[in-house]
Amino acid sequence: MEERFAFLAEWYDPTAALLRRYQLLFYPKDSSVEMFDMKNQRTFLRRTRYEGLLQDDLFVGSRVNIFSRQLNLVGYGDQYTASKLGSKKERTLAMIKPDAVTKMGEITQMIYDANLIITKAKMTKLSWKQAADFYSEHQSKSFFNNLIQFVTSGPVVAMEVMGDEAVSTWRKILGPTDSGLARKDARQSLRAQFGTDGTKNAAHGSDSLASAARELEFFFPSTTGHGPSNTATYTDCTCCIIKPHAISEGLTGGILASITAAGFEISALQMFSVDRANAEEFFEVYKGVVDEYSSMVSELCSGPCMALEIRGTEAPRTFREYCGPADPEIARHLRPSTLRAQFGRNKVQNAVHCTDLPEDGILEVQYFFKILDG
CATH class of the missing domain: 3.30.70.141 (Nucleoside diphosphate kinase-like domain)
Structure with missing residues (x-):
């Protein structure tokens, strides 16, 4: 029999304001997924190949993105999955x-x-x-x-x-x-x-x-709020977000080390799982301005990201220069020592977001460390 793994998954439907429950099936042989609506007892997504999901992403407590839908994995769907993937x-x-x-x-x-x-x-x-x-x-x-x-x-x-x-x-x-x-x-x-x-x-x-x-x-209290508060200062700062693709590719350590080695202070740091509405709001300034707007939104809510408050002399300008051109290919040709040249894949998956306009530095830091962590 073909191997398959089963999980119980929850998705918050913002339109209906309902928490919907699915059985998510994953077939490692061809990286295909299938979803079954548990309340209505019917197939929600027929078996479809989905390259964006890896077996390592599948564990209880994980958050996965399937066709722009963020699913929280809340339990194992059968004993085989629990014993094979959950034991250690x-x-x-x-x-x-x-x-x-x-x-x-x-x-x-x-x-x-x-x-x-x-x-x-x-x-x-x-x-x-x-x-x-x-x-x-x-x-x-x-x-x-x-x-x-x-x-x-x-x-x-x-x-x-x-x-x-x-x-x-x-x-x-x-x-x-x-x-x-x-x-x-x-x-x-x-x-x-x-x-x-x-x-x-x-x-x-x-x-x-x-x-x-x-x-x-x-x-990280599960029931009593937020635990100890973050260290954001909201002064002389700019915002950096290590994007979900970079987190899942294990690039976080290299990016953090490079930022520190370049002389910038990381004065606040926190991981967030951003939902689509917040991602759209955060990137609203790019709507109608850059062709990649909707892809940027999808990337930001495709998995956990890491927000940083960066401090340094004229931080918004100098850090933006250090990130390099938005397109990593251009960055590799013109400025090979920049962050995006070192860690970026393409114009959307370009490792990091940084504040573009100096006057927006504090606002972007506040969005993550005050509003999303509020």
Whole structure:
């Protein structure tokens, strides 16, 4: 029998203001999909080849885009799918500590290189109380005050990392808690490369599935709002969005590292899943101006993107220059060191969006970090 995977999927229909439920079937042999309307008990989409969907995209909690329709995968549709695709998939918390935030690009790349994916991310600055709550199990230890002082000394980047045996895989990437020991015993580890000692050790990882669930709920609460607030300043800034295609191709780490190496400060960072109405609103200034408007909208809502607040001297102008021409082919000929030349594929999938007009820099940052995260 031909292999197929089944998922329960939900789609919010904005026209009817209804949440619709489907069974989504995926056939890996020819990358074809089929959808069955569960309420009306009828085929919604006959089996159709769909190149834009990969088997790696399919896991409970993922958001996939099929023919411009964003589907949330909320459950496995049968036991075979659950046992084949769900058994080893885990979520864990990866937190970049204040001493290594400038190395977030390199650290992100290490995550992708280990076949893990980042499904949520947020830069935040913890208060003393928040940090004490997060590290509550260390409250009686002698190093507790030093740890809290350090972790509140600057921003941190919290990430939900997902993949096969993610808890142990991420802990292995981290290496020993003491950075000095890591340099002796695990020289390729993250802490060996970026840590200083046992407290200033670059990053944190959950030590068990139970800890991961608690720590992820702390940063990304499912029921009680937004968790710790973002770090956007809305001053002397411009907006950068790492587009969904670049996220799914594992280019995020390289893009972040390039931005930092070019001398720009990433002062806020957050992953968003943008719906079509918000994408249309955000790109409204391009409607009727560029031929690619509707393709730009479709790309932005095709999967998770990462919004950045970028600061630097005359940030909107200088960062736009650093992104390069909108068409990566032109960028590769004329300005090969720009972001789009390095990471872009075509005029729509050109790796990053950046603010075009200097006066729109703060407005675009506000759209993501105030309105969408409001």
